[in-house]
Amino acid sequence: MQDIQKFISGFRSFRDEYFCREDSPFRELRNGQHPTTMVVACSDSRTDPSLIMQCEPGEIFVVRNVANIVPPYECDSGYHGVSSAIEYAVKILKVANIIVLGHSYCGGISALMKHDAHDDTEFINRWLSVMNPVRDEVMEHFGEVNKKSCTACEMAGILRSVENLMTFPWIEERVTNGSLNVHGWYFEMETGQLLSYLCQTKSFEPLTFPCPKRKKMVKE
Ligand SMILES: [Zn+2]
Incomplete structure (x- = not known):
């Protein structure tokens, strides 16, 4: 209370x-409202995009879910909450940018990696299974679940979500004609940095410098 x-x-x-x-x-x-940008972020209580990017009301159209996942385009009888938010942002609001914003220490990705989403849950495993192929690829490369492999999965998950965005025909069309840009960003909580995926280097590179006061804010 x-x-x-x-x-x-x-x-x-x-x-x-x-x-x-x-x-x-x-x-x-x-x-x-006339936001120019949509953000797909995690439900995690530490990664509120309006707070971490210091946005004013009306600036960003946001959908948040466990592990900031964009599912692939599926026209079936399911209830597609994320896809409907994306459709509204793109077709009605005509946003110019979509940012998929992932983050470090993601509990959703950790559960995906460890296969330990609580057994008595009804929806989490099924939702996270969108990222099963990503987890399998990461595990094939790293062999074990640790901070490094979880970070790799968090980043690879952002890229898979970006790829999934492109399976929506009206997104693919707008990206191709240059009216929509899609970005993959990663909030690194331990350093207070924001990273962006760069196609040229095929890696996440800092958009900002580390937190000036305390470089390490979270113990690994
Ligand atoms: Zn998360």
């Missing part, structure tokens, strides 16, 4: 000090 009270008082401060402010972005946004 204490948490809930904290959230309510947080909302009160937000409303009084931000929402009602003379120059609040919500004054414009009441008429509609």
Whole structure:
């Protein structure tokens, strides 16, 4: 209950000090949103894209799920929450960028690697199985589950999600005609760096310098 009270008082401060402010972005946004970028991020409580990229309301259209996975294009009778968010961003909002934002110490990827999503769960294993081929490739290369192989799987998972985005015909079309860019980014929590996948080097390279105050923020 204490948490809930904290959230309510947080909302009160937000409303009084931000929402009602003379120059609040919500004054414009009441008429509609026009974000230029969609972000597919993990549900992890530490990787809120609006916070880590310091975005204002209306700037990014976000879908979050376990392990920031984009499933492949599937037109069947399933309930495709992620795909519908992607469809809305691309077809209706006409975003110019999609960022798949992964991160270090991802619990979803760790469960995928260790095959240890809790046995009594009903949905997690099935969801993570989208990334089974990625895990198998990583395990073939590294042979064991450790920080290195989990990092490799987190990064390879971002690339697989980017590939899966391209299986949506209306995304492939827009990327080809240059009206949409797709990015694979990785938030490295231990150093406070943001990395981006570069096709030229076929690797994730820093977009930012390490955290200036404390280079290592999380013990390995
Ligand atoms: Zn995660």
